[in-house]
Amino acid sequence: xxxxxxxxxxxxxxxxxxxxxxxxxxxxxxxxxxxxxxxxxxxxxxxxxxxxxxxxxxxxxxxxxxxxxxxxxxxxxxxxxxxxxxxxxxxxxxxxxxxxxxxxxxxxxxxxxxxxxxxxxxxxxxxxxxxxxxxxxxxxxxxxxxxxxxxxxxxxxxxxxxxxxxxxxxxxxxxxxxxxxxxxxxxxxxxxxxxxxxxxxxxxxxxxxxxxxxxxxxxxxxxxxxxxxxxxxxxxxxxxxxxxxxxxxxxxxxxxxxxxxxxxxxxxxxxxxxxxxxxxxxxxxxxxxxxxxxxxxxxxxxxxxxxxxxxxxxxxxxxxxxxxxxxxxxxxxxxxxxxxxxxxxxxxxxxxxxxxxxxxxxxxxxxxxxxxxxxxxxxxxxxxxxxxxxxxxxxxxxxxxxxxxxxxxxxxxxxxxxxxxxxxxxxxxxxxxxxxxxxxxxxxxxxxxxxxxxxxxxxxxxxxxxxxxxxxxxxxxxxxxxxxxxxxxxxxxxxxxxxxxxxxxxxxxxxxxxxxxxxxxxxxxxxxxxxxxxxxxxxxxxxxxxxxxxxxxxxxxxxxxxxxxxxxxxxxxxxxxxxxxxxxxxxxxxxxxxxxxxxxxxxxxxxxxxxxxxxxxxxxxxxxxxxxxxxxxxxxxxxxxxxxxxxxxxxxxxxxxxxxxxxx
Amino acid sequence: xxxxxxxxxxxxxxxxxxxxxxxxxxxxxxxxxxxxxxxxxxxxxxxxxxxxxxxxxxxxxxxxxxxxxxxxxxxxxxxxxxxxxxxxxxxxxxxxxxxxxxxxxxxxxxxxxxxxxxxxxx
Numbered sequence: 001x002x003x004x005x006x007x008x009x010x011x012x013x014x015x016x017x018x019x020x021x022x023x024x025x026x027x028x029x030x031x032x033x034x035x036x037x038x039x040x041x042x043x044x045x046x047x048x049x050x051x052x053x054x055x056x057x058x059x060x061x062x063x064x065x066x067x068x069x070x071x072x073x074x075x076x077x078x079x080x081x082x083x084x085x086x087x088x089x090x091x092x093x094x095x096x097x098x099x100x101x102x103x104x105x106x107x108x109x110x111x112x113x114x115x116x117x118x119x120x121x122x123x124x125x126x127x128x129x130x131x132x133x134x135x136x137x138x139x140x141x142x143x144x145x146x147x148x149x150x151x152x153x154x155x156x157x158x159x160x161x162x163x164x165x166x167x168x169x170x171x172x173x174x175x176x177x178x179x180x181x182x183x184x185x186x187x188x189x190x191x192x193x194x195x196x197x198x199x200x201x202x203x204x205x206x207x208x209x210x211x212x213x214x215x216x217x218x219x220x221x222x223x224x225x226x227x228x229x230x231x232x233x234x235x236x237x238x239x240x241x242x243x244x245x246x247x248x249x250x251x252x253x254x255x256x257x258x259x260x261x262x263x264x265x266x267x268x269x270x271x272x273x274x275x276x277x278x279x280x281x282x283x284x285x286x287x288x289x290x291x292x293x294x295x296x297x298x299x300x301x302x303x304x305x306x307x308x309x310x311x312x313x314x315x316x317x318x319x320x321x322x323x324x325x326x327x328x329x330x331x332x333x334x335x336x337x338x339x340x341x342x343x344x345x346x347x348x349x350x351x352x353x354x355x356x357x358x359x360x361x362x363x364x365x366x367x368x369x370x371x372x373x374x375x376x377x378x379x380x381x382x383x384x385x386x387x388x389x390x391x392x393x394x395x396x397x398x399x400x401x402x403x404x405x406x407x408x409x410x411x412x413x414x415x416x417x418x419x420x421x422x423x424x425x426x427x428x429x430x431x432x433x434x435x436x437x438x439x440x441x442x443x444x445x446x447x448x449x450x451x452x453x454x455x456x457x458x459x460x461x462x463x464x465x466x467x468x469x470x471x472x473x474x475x476x477x478x479x480x481x482x483x484x485x486x487x488x489x490x491x492x493x494x495x496x497x498x499x500x501x502x503x504x505x506x507x508x509x510x511x512x513x514x515x516x517x518x519x520x521x522x523x524x525x526x527x528x529x530x531x532x533x534x535x536x537x538x539x540x541x542x543x544x545x546x547x548x549x550x551x552x553x554x555x556x557x558x559x560x561x562x563x564x565x566x567x568x569x570x571x572x573x574x575x576x577x578x579x580x581x582x583x584x585x586x587x588x589x590x591x592x593x594x595x596x597x598x599x600x601x602x603x604x605x606x607x608x609x610x611x612x613x614x615x616x617x618x619x620x621x622x623x624x625x626x627x628x629x630x631x632x633x634x635x636x637x638x639x640x641x642x643x644x645x646x647x648x649x650x651x652x653x654x655x656x657x658x659x660x661x662x663x664x
Numbered sequence: 665x666x667x668x669x670x671x672x673x674x675x676x677x678x679x680x681x682x683x684x685x686x687x688x689x690x691x692x693x694x695x696x697x698x699x700x701x702x703x704x705x706x707x708x709x710x711x712x713x714x715x716x717x718x719x720x721x722x723x724x725x726x727x728x729x730x731x732x733x734x735x736x737x738x739x740x741x742x743x744x745x746x747x748x749x750x751x752x753x754x755x756x757x758x759x760x761x762x763x764x765x766x767x768x769x770x771x772x773x774x775x776x777x778x779x780x781x782x783x784x785x786x
Contacts, residue, residue: 446748456769462677
């Protein structure tokens with residue numbers, strides 16, 4: 001037996017199996033009875049590392065195979081050994097049976113490449129691919145005793161190739177679908193740029209020409225003029241260095257519309273560093289650019305708004321950690337974001353208020369509600385101003401607080417204005433109260449004067465009646481005493497009259513009865529009226545009017561009162577036998593009247609208060625002079641009511657000059 | 665024929681002294697205590713002169729002048745004789761037809777005699 005099986009020496013596992021098998025029970029019979037051609041063929045395949053098998057006998061198709069073929073058989077090994085090939089490959093016999101038959105009948109080999117076969121070798125159907133040949137084996141008689149097969153399973157290669165094709169197709173489809181990615185390849189040596197239809201279209205070049213290749217300059221014509229030089233320089237750099245080319249630029253289509261593109265590629269250099277090819281991809285990023293631009297604009301708009309509003313503005317995380325302030329905040333506080341972020345804002349709060357503010361906001365952050373608070377904030381000048389802060393929580397789409405936004409409005413002016421308004425209100429109230437009191441006073445003085453006059457009038461009449469001897473003759477003593485009583489009563493009436501006159505002048509409702517009147521005539525009237533007064537003191541009055549008349553719109557009665565007072569004073573406070581000078585001239589649009597006496601004069605101190613109410617100046621003549629101290633007060637008030645003025649120049653012991661100006 | 669003077673005055677002591685002074689001059693004197701009485705007397709007596717106080721109960725002097733038309737009494741002089749001295753009142757009374765506006769307290773008996781003589785044309 002051993003000797004018979006020498007041809008099976010080696011042959012790996014299959015060699016062992018063939019040797020171990022009892023072939024006597026098979027159609028081939030014991031090994032020793034096998035034709036030499038079979039033995040040789042079996043020896044040949046089992047010693048080959050390439051997958052091979054033999055089918056012996058045109059009908060029996062007894063199967064021999066080598067170790068390399070075992071994997072192809074799967075679970076069909078080892079049963080397949082010595083079994084009919086048709087039985088082993090029943091599921092694919094329709095595919096391979098005819099091929100085997102052809103070999104036996106024609107004696108010609110068969111070659112199949114990547115033949116798809118749906119095998120069941122692992123307990124399930126699977127699509128496999130095989131490249132194989134069937135070759136005839138002639139026996140000693142020259143007939144075809146069997147066939148052998150050398151085969152290789154190409155399933156993985158075929159599937160890989162199929163997948164590659166599919167992904168290429170998908171890529172193509174997606175490129176087409178997006179319409180925004182183009183491919184180019186620039187053959188630099190020959191200056192031919194081959195580009196796909198999408199690329200060509202972006203650069204307004206006929207796709208057919210682009211597919212055939214055009215000089216790169218034709219593509220550059222579409223570059224936006226403002227970008228051309230820059231991109232050209234970037235291309236040159238890439239061509240010198242072989243580094244990645246990446247550039248964003250604008251292309252202008254034939255219709256004038258502008259698109260933004262992103263071009264990426266890498267220039268291939270030869271061993272000497274010369275550029276040879278420049279392939280790449282271009283992507284239409286117009287939409288991205290627009291979005292970018294819109295975002296940039298939105299950001300700019302936000303910051304131009306946020307940084308230019310008068311309010312200080314801020315944003316905080318949900319827990320109150322401040323993340324952003326507007327420029328106004330920094331301008332006002334003179335701080336930086338580093339100092340201010342988080343809880344840094346406490347630094348610019350007033351120490352007296354910070355505890356209250358912190359307590360408040362810590363509670364506020366926890367509530368999901370807008371809040372308002374006022375507090376003083378320190379400016380960069382160190383001064384505190386009051387602000388009103390208003391904060392609002394901003395929610396995400398799930399309703400959670402995303403952030404807080406807030407503004408601080410400067411209410412310092414408002415606060416001060418309110419305080420001012422309150423003060424104004426108080427002042428108005430006080431003024432109204434004073435006006436009311438003043439009115440009451442005027443009414444009181446008016447009524448009181450009337451009521452005081454009536455009994456004094458009765459006294460005057462009855463004493464006058466006695467003195468006039470209407471009630472019979474009087475002794476000289478009686479007449480003298482009564483005269484004293486009469487004069488005393490006259491003084492009382494004079495005081496009442498003066499008080500009433502003052503009340504009238506002071507009254508807010510006092511109105512002048514202005515009429516065009518000759519001022520020169522008024523002065524002359526007054527002098528005549530006081531003629532007796534002057535004569536009693538042997539005083540002479542010299543009037544020097546520069547004009548015969550000067551017409552002014554005045555209340556004649558009040559102006560008379562003015563000059564009577566001034567002239568009476570001039571007489572009263574001058575020594576007997578002196579001269580009183582009056583001059584009347586027109587100056588600008590005014591009548592200027594000066595009354596100069598050579599009297600006692602008025603000291604500087606008294607000149608200040610001589611026009612005040614109830615002022616009587618002590619001097620060597622004042623004891624001999626009566627008065628209520630109201631005369632010059634009226635003079636000044638009445639002249640001012642006329643929009644005129646009075647001025648006193650005087651020196652003690654030398655005399656006084658009163659200068660009256662009245663508008664004409 | 666004696667001239668007739670109507671005194672319209674509420675103060676008795678003033679009525680008396682006017683009567684005393686003026687009667688020495690031979691005037692016929694009638695006295696009314698207020699404006700209302702004054703109106704009746706004016707119609708009844710047709711005086712040559714009315715000496716009219718302003719501040720009076722029942723009807724004051726201003727109301728008195730408002731009630732009459734001075735043109736109906738061409739022979740009568742109306743003299744407002746008062747201790748009110750504001751120019752506003754004076755203007756108002758003159759517009760109502762008064763012939764004079766005299767401050768009472770400025771008049772001694774002789775002054776009154778002079779005034780009445782002037783007004784009654786004696």
